[in-house]
Amino acid sequence: MKQYVVIGCGRFGSSVATTLYLLGHEVMAIDTNYDIVQDISDKVTHAVQADATDENALRSLGIRNFDTAVISIGSDVQSSIMATLIAKELGVKYVLCKAQNELQAKVLYKIGADRVVFPERDMGVRVAHNLVSQNVLDHIELDPNYSIVEIVTPSNWVGKDLIELDLRAKYGINVMAIKRGTNINISPSANEKLKMGDILVVIGENTKINQISKEDR
């Protein structure tokens, strides 16, 4: 079990805080807003109303004892910078900050942030990719050219086996797993016939994978 402090409990911050708590960790949530503190109080270990730009307040809360601080004060850039500075000065080992743009991120890194994230931007990129290839359920970008994707079996593949489809030769992709209902087959045999609704986990070049995701339209 680790100790986390989450400073600023907007939509992003509260999601981080409550998820960490659900994962079994100790979480202190801090916000200036009384209602927000009340709302989150039964979903974290401790919820405290405090101003993170007040060094004494953070010191008395024992901030230095936390392994990690998440600073998710979004819109108020100056408070976000102040809170990061104070958290690092008080000795928090790992500080993750939410930023609005690259410029703000640069400042945060300069004053000691260990990681800066852009939740809205990153999720925007994911959703855009998702819209473009709607039968892709999830993906990992291995590098700018290679990905692992989870795709719904194109309808014209249903009833065929992996030998017939010859995906390695035709598309240069490998099927690494087949998900059928609640069952996952992580080393599908070559004569496995695909069924409607099968989810395939494939690895290959993005351009080739994009070709597949167009098969269906």
Added chain:
Amino acid sequence: MKQYVVIGCGRFGSSVATTLYLLGHEVMAIDTNYDIVQDISDKVTHAVQADATDENALRSLGIRNFDTAVISIGSDVQSSIMATLIAKELGVKYVLCKAQNELQAKVLYKIGADRVVFPERDMGVRVAHNLVSQNVLDHIELDPNYSIVEIVTPSNWVGKDLIELDLRAKYGINVMAIKRGTNINISPSANEKLKMGDILVVIGENTKINQISKEDR
């Protein structure tokens, strides 16, 4: 090439719009705020200052010709609902909306939204998982128990090959790919010795994968 209209260009909306454009699609970006429209104008096909709660404005922009509308007016719930209603009434086939909470999502689905997303919440969940297992770079949840994850090679695995590590027997996981610098090996041989900095793509049960991500601490 498909036609997308993005209504509301905050951090999330502008990221969706510019990513769709980068992926080679036609994108119209709409916002009430003049400065935002100016900022995004060279990163999308068309940028227009308009109020999405004004049905006539949307009609004259030819909204019905778009395959997909992304409605990313975040904080103003009422405008978000109005814009969704109008887009569906004008005949947009697929409408994706950004929402703040489940209640808002329910209303949006009722009035015809095809998909509702919670960017801050979803990214909060991802970041929390990431903090808990910091050597996991990305993951796909295949089901509640199985995942594919991209992990940094634990330091005590460096110099050993896959036979020696015997991961299948020890952890029930399979190494599906090894990323070394810019090179990706998608069918690593059993006597491949792991190097410091190698990124491994593994598939297996979450509980087993979590054990690995703790190997290093």
